[in-house]
Amino acid sequence: MRLLYSALSPFARKVRVLALEKGLSDRIALEPATPYQDDAVRSLNPLNKVPTLVTDEGEAVYDSAVICDYLDGLSEPRLIPPAQPERHRALTLEAAADGMGDAALLVVRERMRPEGEHRQDLFDRQLKAIAAALDLFDGAGLSADRFGVGEIAVAAQLGYLDARKVVDWRDGRPALASWFEIVSKRASMVASDPSAG
Numbered sequence: 030m031r032l033l034y035s036a037l038s039p040f041a042r043k044v045r046v047l048a049l050e051k052g053l054s055d056r057i058a059l060e061p062a063t064p065y066q067d068d069a070v071r072s073l074n075p076l077n078k079v080p081t082l083v084t085d086e087g088e089a090v091y092d093s094a095v096i097c098d099y100l101d102g103l104s105e106p107r108l109i110p111p112a113q114p115e116r117h118r119a120l121t122l123e124a125a126a127d128g129m130g131d132a133a134l135l136v137v138r139e140r141m142r143p144e145g146e147h148r149q150d151l152f153d154r155q156l157k158a159i160a161a162a163l164d165l166f167d168g169a170g171l172s173a174d175r176f177g178v179g180e181i182a183v184a185a186q187l188g189y190l191d192a193r194k195v196v197d198w199r200d201g202r203p204a205l206a207s208w209f210e211i212v213s214k215r216a217s218m219v220a221s222d223p224s225a226g
């Protein structure tokens with residue numbers, strides 16, 4: 030399999046961490062892509078986004094949640110619970126983390142525009158979503174003993190908030206901060222850390 034990714038993409042990091050946790054990373058060739066600079070991914074994915082996976086059969090799979098679902102079916106341990114209610118809870122946690130990542134990406138892209146052109150309404154709306162998602166994660170009772178797709182998605186997005194200095198999210202969220210400190214030491218998180226180069 031081939032995974033088109035960028036080192037800073039938190040969605041690609043989620044997929045990489047999941048693959049490492051499942052012992053699948055040896056089967057996946059990582060191919061760097063620069064979707065904000067060129068159109069190289071578009072022939073595989075009309076949205077020209079990373080991550081995009083190409084299976085051994087040559088099929089393109091996206092977006093990151095679908096890639097995680099595909100990879101999860103390939104080996105044990107299953108990181109997406111097969112049965113309800115655990116399944117919808119894990120996928121909803123993943124969706125909240127991914128949505129927070131979408132909001133963070135919009136904030137980062139907006140900050141790249143000339144200062145005089147910043148849209149305050151965009152910052153207000155997206156920063157509100159980020160703060161509410163962080164509060165949800167802080168109160169979710171995340172355990173460092175469980176690292177399924179939802180927890181992986183949260184960890185990948187927290188790493189992005191740090192890497193891009195989006196918000197000081199640790200203030201007032203001690204449970205989330207200490208959980209992240211522990212899970213950041215997992216081999217899968219260390220190997221995919223964008224600040225490690």
Ligand SMILES: N[C@@H](CCC(=O)N[C@@H](CS)C(=O)NCC(=O)O)C(=O)O
Pocket residue numbers: 037038039040064065076077078079080091092093094127134
């Ligand atoms: N919902 C998508 C989001 C992926 C995404 O936004 N990727 C960004 C990089 S972090 C990208 O490739 N953006 C290129 C673009 O928007 O043109 C997923 O979960 O895979």
